[in-house]
Amino acid sequence: MTFRIALRRIGAAAGLALAVSVAPAWADETQEAKLKTAREVIDVSGAAETFDGIVPIFLDEAKRTFVRTRPELSKDFDEVIKTLQPEFEARREQLLNDVAAVYAERFTDQELTDIKTFYTTPSGKKLxxxxxxxxxxxxxxxxxxxxxxxxxxxxxxxxxxxxxxxxx
Structure with a gap:
C-alpha cells in the first residue's frame, strides 16, 4: 500500500468519524426544533386549553376522598390545595411536552409548520x-x-x- 492510499483511507476514516460524532448533536438540535414547533401547534390549536382545569379536578377529587371520612378537615384541605396547586401545575407542563413529543413522532417538520400556520389563519382561529x-x-x-x-x-x-x- 502506498503512502498516498494510506493517507486517503485515514482521511476517509477521520471524516466518517467526524460525521458520526456530529450527527447526534445535529439530530438533537433538529429534534429540539421539531418539539418546539409541536408544542407551538398544541398551544395555538387550543389543545393545551383542554388540560387547563385538570389539576384542580385532581386536587378537588382527592379532597373529597379525604373529607368523606374527615369532614372537619375541609378548610385545612382547601389551604393544602392552594399550597400544592403550583407544584402540580408544573406537571401539567410536562404532560403538554409529552403530548408535543407524540405530535413530533407523528408529523414531519413541514407538516407541523403547516398545521401551525393553519391555526394562525382566520379559519384556524375560528376552528x-x-x-x-x-x-x-x-x-x-x-x-x-x-x-x-x-x-x-x-x-x-x-x-x-x-x-x-x-x-x-
Whole structure:
C-alpha cells in the first residue's frame, strides 16, 4: 500500500468519524426544533386549553376522598390545595411536552409548520373557537344515534327471531 492510499483511507476514516460524532448533536438540535414547533401547534390549536382545569379536578377529587371520612378537615384541605396547586401545575407542563413529543413522532417538520400556520389563519382561529361546541354537539348526536341504533337492532332481532319461531 502506498503512502498516498494510506493517507486517503485515514482521511476517509477521520471524516466518517467526524460525521458520526456530529450527527447526534445535529439530530438533537433538529429534534429540539421539531418539539418546539409541536408544542407551538398544541398551544395555538387550543389543545393545551383542554388540560387547563385538570389539576384542580385532581386536587378537588382527592379532597373529597379525604373529607368523606374527615369532614372537619375541609378548610385545612382547601389551604393544602392552594399550597400544592403550583407544584402540580408544573406537571401539567410536562404532560403538554409529552403530548408535543407524540405530535413530533407523528408529523414531519413541514407538516407541523403547516398545521401551525393553519391555526394562525382566520379559519384556524375560528376552528379553535367553535371546536368545543362542535365536539359537544357531535357527542350529543352520537349518543342519540347510538341509543336509537341499539333500540332498532334489538327490535329487528326480535322480529327476525319471531319469524324463526322464537318469541324473545
Amino acid at each position: 379553535v373557537q367553535v371546536l368545543p361546541a362542535v365536539l359537544q354537539a357531535s357527542y350529543e348526536k352520537t349518543n342519540a344515534w347510538s341509543r336509537q341504533m341499539s333500540q332498532d337492532v334489538v327490535s329487528r332481532m326480535r322480529q327476525e327471531m319471531k319469524k324463526r319461531g322464537h318469541d324473545i
